[in-house]
Amino acid sequence: MTSLRLHIPIDAAALAVGAEDVARAIESAAARHKVAVEIVRNGSRGLYWLEPMVEVETPAGRIAYGPVTAADADGLLTALLGNGAHALRLGPTEEIPWLKRQSRLTFARCGIVDPRSLDDYRAHGGYRGLARAISAGAAKIVEDVIQSGLRGRGGAGFPTGIKWRTVAETAAPQKYVVCNADEGDSGTFADRMIMEGDPFVLIEGMTIAGIATGATKGYVYIRSEYPHAIATMEAAIAAARSGGFLGDRIADSPFAFDMEVRSGAGAYVCGEETSLLDSLEGKRGVVRAKPPLPAHKGLFGRPTVINNVLSFASVPIIMDKGGAFYRDFGMGKSRGTMPIQLAGNVKHGGLFETAFGITLGELVDDIGGGTRSGRPVRAVQVGGPLGAYFPRALFDTPFDYEAFTAREGLIGHGGIVVFDDTVDMAKQARFAMEFCAIESCGKCTPCRVGSIRGMEVIDRIIRNENRAANAALLEDLCNTLKFGSLCALGGFTPYPVMSALTHFPEDFGAPPRLQAAE
Amino acid sequence: MSVKHQDRRRATQTRWDKDVAQSCIREHLDREGPLLPILHALQAEFGYIDEAAEVLVAETLNITRAEVHGVVTFYHDFRREPAGRHVLKLCRAEACQAAGGDPLAARAEARLGVTLGTTTADGSVTLEPVYCLGLCATAPSAMLDGRVVGRLDPARLDVLLTEAQK
Numbered sequence: 001m002t003s004l005r006l007h008i009p010i011d012a013a014a015l016a017v018g019a020e021d022v023a024r025a026i027e028s029a030a031a032r033h034k035v036a037v038e039i040v041r042n043g044s045r046g047l048y049w050l051e052p053m054v055e056v057e058t059p060a061g062r063i064a065y066g067p068v069t070a071a072d073a074d075g076l077l078t079a080l081l082g083n084g085a086h087a088l089r090l091g092p093t094e095e096i097p098w099l100k101r102q103s104r105l106t107f108a109r110c111g112i113v114d115p116r117s118l119d120d121y122r123a124h125g126g127y128r129g130l131a132r133a134i135s136a137g138a139a140k141i142v143e144d145v146i147q148s149g150l151r152g153r154g155g156a157g158f159p160t161g162i163k164w165r166t167v168a169e170t171a172a173p174q175k176y177v178v179c180n181a182d183e184g185d186s187g188t189f190a191d192r193m194i195m196e197g198d199p200f201v202l203i204e205g206m207t208i209a210g211i212a213t214g215a216t217k218g219y220v221y222i223r224s225e226y227p228h229a230i231a232t233m234e235a236a237i238a239a240a241r242s243g244g245f246l247g248d249r250i251a252d253s254p255f256a257f258d259m260e261v262r263s264g265a266g267a268y269v270c271g272e273e274t275s276l277l278d279s280l281e282g283k284r285g286v287v288r289a290k291p292p293l294p295a296h297k298g299l300f301g302r303p304t305v306i307n308n309v310l311s312f313a314s315v316p317i318i319m320d321k322g323g324a325f326y327r328d329f330g331m332g333k334s335r336g337t338m339p340i341q342l343a344g345n346v347k348h349g350g351l352f353e354t355a356f357g358i359t360l361g362e363l364v365d366d367i368g369g370g371t372r373s374g375r376p377v378r379a380v381q382v383g384g385p386l387g388a389y390f391p392r393a394l395f396d397t398p399f400d401y402e403a404f405t406a407r408e409g410l411i412g413h414g415g416i417v418v419f420d421d422t423v424d425m426a427k428q429a430r431f432a433m434e435f436c437a438i439e440s441c442g443k444c445t446p447c448r449v450g451s452i453r454g455m456e457v458i459d460r461i462i463r464n465e466n467r468a469a470n471a472a473l474l475e476d477l478c479n480t481l482k483f484g485s486l487c488a489l490g491g492f493t494p495y496p497v498m499s500a501l502t503h504f505p506e507d508f509g510a511p512p513r514l515q516a517a518e
Numbered sequence: 519m520s521v522k523h524q525d526r527r528r529a530t531q532t533r534w535d536k537d538v539a540q541s542c543i544r545e546h547l548d549r550e551g552p553l554l555p556i557l558h559a560l561q562a563e564f565g566y567i568d569e570a571a572e573v574l575v576a577e578t579l580n581i582t583r584a585e586v587h588g589v590v591t592f593y594h595d596f597r598r599e600p601a602g603r604h605v606l607k608l609c610r611a612e613a614c615q616a617a618g619g620d621p622l623a624a625r626a627e628a629r630l631g632v633t634l635g636t637t638t639a640d641g642s643v644t645l646e647p648v649y650c651l652g653l654c655a656t657a658p659s660a661m662l663d664g665r666v667v668g669r670l671d672p673a674r675l676d677v678l679l680t681e682a683q684k
Contacts, residue, residue, distance in 0.1 A: 012651075012652065012653060012666050013652070013653045013655060013656045013666075013668060015666055016653050016656055016659060016666040016667050016668030016669075017656050017668045017669050048655035048656050049655070051656065183652060184649065184650055185650070186611030186612040186613045186614070186649065186650045186654060187612060187613045187654045188650075188652070188654065189652040189653065189654055189655065191652075192652040224558075224595050225648060225650065225651050225652065225661075226652060227664055228666075262554065262555070263554070263555075263558055264593075264595075265554060265557070265558070265593035265594070265595035265596060266593055266594035266595035267592065267593050267594060268649060279554065280551050280554075281550075281551040282551040282552060282553030282554055282579075282589070283553070283585075283589065284588050284589050284592035284593075285592065285593070300550065300551070341654065341655070342655065343613040343616075343654030343655050343657065344612065344613040344614075344615075344616030344617055344654065344657060345616040345617050345618075345657075346655070349654070349655030349656070350655050351655075372617070381612055385611065385612060385649075415613075415654070417612045417613045417616050417654070418616060419616045420616075423616070428612070428615075431612070431615070435611075435649065438649075439649075441592075
């Protein structure tokens, strides 16, 4: 009897467009055709416009089909049992140009392995980094991470190795490793993809951080909006523990490290590291003043490494292949690769991991393929709700921490939301203030009250009441938020507001900015 | 934002029971920073955090009731009254706005006869905004009772609304 091995994603975004129905339909079609079909539920490759994507294993490697619907199941199965020809055939998955031109380091296994299988993880190079970390020892791990040039992928871009060294050098009876998986920025989903598609890489990265710093306990704080990621992480942690990779003597070494998942409760501000720590402690997620740094006094007042999912997930390959290998990717002070997320009104949306340095225009027009609506791209918001809106005139900006800062923007967590020419930028600016008002933790007055006043001022500009005076007032208010708030929520809300006002004045009733201005 | 529930007659979960609540609390007592796991457990059991639960939690953890109340009201997830039989969350963040989420939200409000953050008069559906489900490349997105739905358009939304109103 013929037997087929298929891969159908269990990633939340694939499920959201029908991957479960497709899997069921193929199962029942297989029963009708009396063929044995094994379906592996992997993460997503991140080519979301092609989801649900079905891959079949062949002697020539995996062949992709997509986007598949439940109604295609019978025809697809017939094709797979024959010569494989089908209208939805995309060819060998690895040869799809959108995937082939990426440099997948952090996402090397995502979409390929069974996310709940420890064996599969190890068969694809998993835990090689840990093995090297154990033999190298704490000091060498920190040195390698510093040498790699890895910077915090959550948005702040602080050198990860320096943070680890600070924790390592701080003596305490208990230290912690905390993973910030409160990925609340609209337009970002890389953390979710890793946790649903390759959770062991995060566990391995956190374990290495534990060895490097002397921390024995880890927490992954995952937002409650990600139930699938929570379930997959919990399953993977249990598998790692029973496989001897978490617990008292990890991988038969003298090191102890264990970890657990904690669920957030719907507060965007808990993505800020100090409010996340307060939330983990069982308090309201209110931002703390720094110093003390979390590296000195973090969770429960103990020295704490707190990093984003992607930062931890990048560490195993750095340990496996060396800091220099990772450092060779990138530009300037932005080393390695960045998992960039193309989202919103985009034709080819998904996860594109590439070395720093690619321009915004290449990302949006070339890789993203422009808008899904087919209308012209007018603006893109880079870096989540606190990131600036960029007009086409700035599409030559290279994807690099410093280059974006120089243009009054930020790359944040690497999300790019594409808008077509129907967007009303005054409305978007107002939304930025509204979101800040909804999510403010309330600690700083400029953020708590300023965001409400900001909405009112923008409303007056939209209604053409004393427009020039109110625009000046808005700029003044934005400066107050920027310089008077403890964290990025109040501090960065001015980015989307001021970029909208600066680059799209015509939406606020002012004369359009001259094209030659940039 | 405040989540107002117009109808509190139809709780889908179990009714308030002090002993059940106590066991929800006890289950997490040996964890570090147990308050959020306890509140999640109580809400999973009862569908909301009863005022009596706040008192119980405060007594057990030896913290003030004000502290518990502060935490319950800080986080958007915790309800102080039961939701409708179904909870439909529509993503209202930027990626979904860019992909046409605004008119879909207006359509849902009109068809259900409620505004975002409220429950239908018959207690069938609570309609809520959510700020990002991480499905931004298959936007606009929604979540119906924990099930995720992407690439929403008016037709797909209508199917969801019909399902939610059952």
